[in-house]
Amino acid sequence: MSEAKVVGNPSANKKILDIKNLDISFQTNAGVIHAIRGVNLDLCKGETVAIVGESGSGKSVTMKAVMGLLDSNATVNSGEILYTYTDEKGQEATVDLLKLPKKQLRQNFNGQRIAMVFQDPMTSLDPTMTIGKQIMESMFLHLQMDKEAAKARALELLELVGIPDAEKRFKNYPHQLSGGMRQRVVIAIALSANPDILICDEPTTALDVTIQARILELIMEIQQKMGLSVVYITHDLGVVAKVADYVDVMYAGKIVEVGNVNEIFFEPKHPYTWGLLSAMPDLETDDDRLYSIPGSPPNLLREPKGDAFAARNQFALAIDEKAEPPLFQISPTHWAATWLLHPDAPKVEMPPELVARLARARKEAEKYL
Amino acid sequence: MTKYILKRVGMAFLTLLIITFLLFLLVRIMPGNPFPSERMSADQIANKRAEMGLDNPILVQFVDYIRKLLLEGDFGNGTSLYYGVPINTVLSSCMSNSFRIGGLAILIGTALGLILGITAALHKGKFLDGFCTVLSIIGVCVPSYVFLIFLQYYFSFKIPFFPYFFDAKRFLFSSIIPSLSLSLFTLSTIARFTRNEMVEVMDSDYVRLAESKGMYGNSLVRRHVLRNALIPIVTVLAPLIVDLLTGALVVEKIYGINGIGKLMVDAITGEGIDYNYVLALGILYSTLYIGIMLVVDILYGILDPRIRVQGKAGDA
Secondary structure (H helix, E strand, C coil), X not given: CCHHHHCCCHHHCCEEEEEEEEEEEEEECCEEEEEEEEEEEEEECCCEEEEECCCCCCHHHHHHHHHCCCCCCEEEEEEEEEEEEECCCCCEEXXXXXXXXXXXXXXXXXXXXXXXXXXXXXXXXXXXXXXXXXXXXXXXXXXXXXXXXXXXXXXXXXXXXXXXXXXXXXXXXXXHCCHHHHHHHHHHHHHCCCCCEEEEECCCCCCCHHHHHHHHHHHHHHHHHHCCEEEEEECCHHHHHHHCCEEEEEECCEEEEEEEHHHHHHCCCCXXXXXXXXXXXXXXXXXXXXXXXXXXXXXXXXXXXXXXXXXXXCCCCHHHHCCCCCCEECCCCCEECXXXXXXXXXXXXXXXXXXXXXXXXXXXXHCCC | CHHHHHHHHHHHXXXXXXXXXXXXXXXXXXXXXXXXXXXXXXXXXXXXXXXXXXXXXXXXXXXXXXXXXXXXXXXXXXXXXXXXXXXXXXXXXXXXXXXXXXHHHHHHHHHHHHHHHHHHHHCCCCHHHHHHHHHHHXXXXXXXXXXXXXXXXXXXXXXXXXXXXXXXXXXXXXXXXXXXXXXXXXXXXXXXXXXXXXXXXXXXXXXXXXXXHCCCHHHHHHHHHHHHHXXXXXXXXXXXXXXXXXXXXXXXXXXXXCCHHHHHHHHHHCCCCCHHHHHHHHHHHHHHHHHHHHHHHHHHHHHCHHHHHHHCCCCC
16 A cells, blocks of 8 residues: 555645536436536545446546546536646646637647546557557657657557567557556556546456456556556445545445545445445355345436435435435545434444444454555 | 468459359250240251350360360350350440449449548538438439439430430540439448448547547547548448449440440340350459459458458467
């Protein structure tokens, strides 16, 4: 685990990405889907933030908005995505990425400052172009390198991401590489123009478990070497525990709990986070059935009334049906949106099985500290 | 790659030989015979049959035919159609008419089809997309000869600009109307395919990745979209090309073009079936078809690296 995790105060490092009150909806044949309902999220320099949640909770859409990759039927209703960077003259500048024209966003920000690694390495490389060319592309676009310098750098990057025999692989087409290799190439592409922020959209979901760990370690290693800030989008809490400094738990287009990795894993407050943690298998899981959160996420075609999670929440209070809970602060870094934290709420503790399990996990973790 | 091509050429040649044999059999099994019995006496017919070697065993006839074809490049003479004139002479002039008009139609169809398809894909969901889609549906539905008659009526009769009929002396000018009408189907098919392929490719993960690299606009389309979208289009294009090159029966008939489509009809429906013409045209069609499929396969290999290495031991 990296030292950065000890940082208790998020303002110790400079904020590099600040998403404020983001609200996005999609026009579909069935109607308007209100997919992102006021998301706030910060990323500080050199840190790692993980966004977790079920499929359809809006994790990817939030980050696609940062990259300007939203589908054409998406509308940003409100919000800002403030990105702070050092410009060509060495001065600090802040822009709202949502307000930039597409062309300017692509020319000056995508790839060069904010890069992204996608979920499925099998489909995210152009099948008709050699990987060398694909890696050099952003260097030509952003760094104005000549061919020779670009090739030298591409070979360097291939080695950095752990591809042996880089010279030969440079001329290979994607289909000649295995899934893990391709994901390394995608990472090399993302790094090729020296970005500040790396967004990883479930970078290991499509890979098998042994490769997963290696890719995660690779990203962490590179993060330290290059001083990157990383956003992980994932539904794998194992990944989160391994890499994240801060965790944002998303549910139905909202962030329901945010805190540093210890707070989320050892003192979670939101019943949804409890559910997620209970649903994660560990070595002691001896029950025949693995716990799963009952029901399914709400359909955002209809605006949920009250707390969107209430219907699936065994601890739901009467007020959950009527009003949406605000974010309650638990510690300087830890917030959760549940009425259970209201002073008037009855005292509800997390399920005893989860308490036992978290205690086990903590004991396990202490061995490594 | 060379080995792959050689292998494919060898296979093509073998296929052609088998097809020729089957054609040879079929022509002889076909009802009817090459001689108009009303105008020839039984003796005359028997003489003719002996002269043409039609009484020999069929395998002997076939070997003779193949030998003559391969060694001398000679398709023989017509038996009832254009009696006594070597087929090669007639065929080459008909072929040049059909090929030139067909070729022009392919050029027009492919070029306009690509433009239409790309325009539609780049404006997906907007007015231009709908407009191009409607155009291409009309193009697929309206038979080429209907369009030909329409063009003839408006641009030869109402506005007497283009000629009514094909005229080999004013080749280019008089082939505009038939080429245009022949190209309609190709144009529409290509347009629809290009649009769908491009839309699919533009939705793909690798285009997302290219965008996240900072690519946009024309260079994105040129470098990542077009090539990937064109691969399947090459496959559709191949049979369309053969269709156009081998002439269109009705269009050639209506516009008075001496092409191979018309020749085929005449060879079958004339006074008696002309064995040699039917065979020669059958072989020509097959050669074209196999040849173009071969070119497409090789082109595929050039466009798509995934196919290129299949000849080698690759980890595809």
